[in-house]
Amino acid sequence: MGHSLTGLENPGRILSGFNGSSTTSSGDIVLPVQAGPVTLNVQFSVVQELSPFNIILGRTWLHYMKAIPSTYHQMVSFLTNEGQIDLYGSQLAARQCYQIAREARANEEDASPPEPSHTHDQ
Numbered sequence: 001m002g003h004s005l006t007g008l009e010n011p012g013r014i015l016s017g018f019n020g021s022s023t024t025s026s027g028d029i030v031l032p033v034q035a036g037p038v039t040l041n042v043q044f045s046v047v048q049e050l051s052p053f054n055i056i057l058g059r060t061w062l063h064y065m066k067a068i069p070s071t072y073h074q075m076v077s078f079l080t081n082e083g084q085i086d087l088y089g090s091q092l093a094a095r096q097c098y099q100i101a102r103e104a105r106a107n108e109e110d111a112s113p114p115e116p117s118h119t120h121d122q
Helices: 058-064 091-111
Strands: 015-016 020-024 025-034 039-048 068-070 075-080 083-088
Touching: 015 025, 039 058
Parallel strands: none
Antiparallel strands: 015 020, 025 039, 068 075, 075 083
16 A cells, blocks of 8 residues: 555554454554545554455444444445435455455465475385
8 A cells, every 4th residue: 555564553463353363463554534525544453464355444433433334235324514425335346355365365375385295215
């Protein structure tokens, strides 16, 4: 994303993934997030892991925005002075992100060195 990893704060935090696995964060960064007409500064934890997600906005963001998320409808709604804002997810974009992460993971596995053999000469 063009940001240096040297300016990250709070490195080394252990994060749990949706699948129960853990990873260590490279640190936190605050970035502006625009949701419709609203721009907020949001703190993100940076990880050096492949993921089908670019970002995950959690409860803190949702509560601050007084947003109503719907996983069924793949959308988030919230009110502004101009009225109701509806942000929709994209099935196509989600599938493309997932496919890219899957292919990258497969390429990493193919590029890893072979396991050493432990056969003994007789």
